[in-house]
Ligand SMILES: Nc1nc2c(ncn2[C@@H]2O[C@H](COP(=O)(O)OP(=O)(O)OP(=O)(O)O)[C@@H](O)[C@H]2O)c(=O)[nH]1
């Protein structure tokens with residue numbers, strides 16, 4: 226599957242930069258194309274300058290709203306981010322359309338942090354614009370949810386997240402949910418290391434996008450996951466999981482065909498899938514998924530139909546409502562890894578929480594404002610009969 230990736234705001238731009246790296250890796254290591262264009266759009270000059278892999282010209286690093294923000298961002302006001310993206314949407318669409326490999330693109334992936342201003346506001350408006358222009362191409366959003374400490378301390382965090390998520394859900398074909406917090410709890414060495422988190426966010430897409438683009442017979446699985454399968458799977462709220470096994474120590478089993486080796490491989494497959502489920506990009510209950518997909522990548526000698534079937538049975542057990550698609554991707558020397566997508570989620574606790582808190586916040590704000598207005602009315606009433614000096 227081939228994607229055009231557009232990063233909006235700082236978070237989005239940096240993750241798009243990561244996708245640009247995946248694209249180069251696929252081309253140099255595997256001779257295939259998975260990224261037909263990587264762009265960063267921002268109101269902030271410094272953020273655009275800090276990127277590494279996205280081409281540095283104005284056609285790939287797109288500055289918007291320069292008159293309104295003087296190149297310094299929108300200071301977390303996502304309404305302003307939305308407005309600027311709306312005003313400059315033609316400029317963005319024009320450069321994307323001109324990209325060399327654009328016609329081969331299967332889908333768009335727009336990326337942003339929910340809690341900021343530029344990305345949070347721009348992602349739904351850009352999605353809407355693209356949707357109107359490219360009816361035939363699906364448009365996906367990948368939205369990064371804030372760290373726990375940001376929710377506690379920064380006033381607009383939850384409000385921005387709620388407005389961004391609702392708007393994105395209304396226009397995008399699917400919304401990948403990525404929880405920044407989850408990468409901290411998983412491994413404390415990545416604490417506040419955003420670059421590492423970004424690499425972890427992008428990594429599962431590597432095999433997923435490559436699998437259907439392979440041309441060499443030895444890398445073509447018995448069940449191929451291609452763009453069609455992915456497009457059929459992605460709809461509404463979506464999470465991803467990725468699990469990887471450690472390479473087996475040499476000489477553990479006696480030789481080819483050792484029965485313990487076979488049993489151990491099936492076990493290892495289920496273990497890796499368990500890991501992928503345990504480390505979903507946002508915690509949720511797999512039973513709430515309406516669709517699912519898994520892709521098993523492993524050296525071909527470690528992979529057989531039995532293992533794929535075993536993993537399918539396992540996933541069906543925990544996501545019984547989901548229509549599941551499956552595939553395998555034989556690799557030469559990679560360790561065994563599993564990518565899982567759970568889509569069409571009917572309930573996601575964290576997202577519902579943002580909506581509830583924001584509604585409470587709006588109603589408190591309204592009450593407070595009404596109270597102030599009442600007092601003002603009171604004062605005006607009270608001085609009605611006082612003579613004025615004007
Ligand atoms: N995973 C990840 N999260 C990031 C990164 N940069 C920022 N964030 C998160 O994104 C949110 C802030 O959004 P930004 O992208 O910085 O904001 P922006 O879109 O540039 O908007 P303004 O700066 O307000 O104009 C916070 O929740 C951050 O934790 C990053 O590189 N990786």
Ligand SMILES: [Mg+2]
Nearest residue numbers: 235269272298
């Ligand atoms: Mg910014």
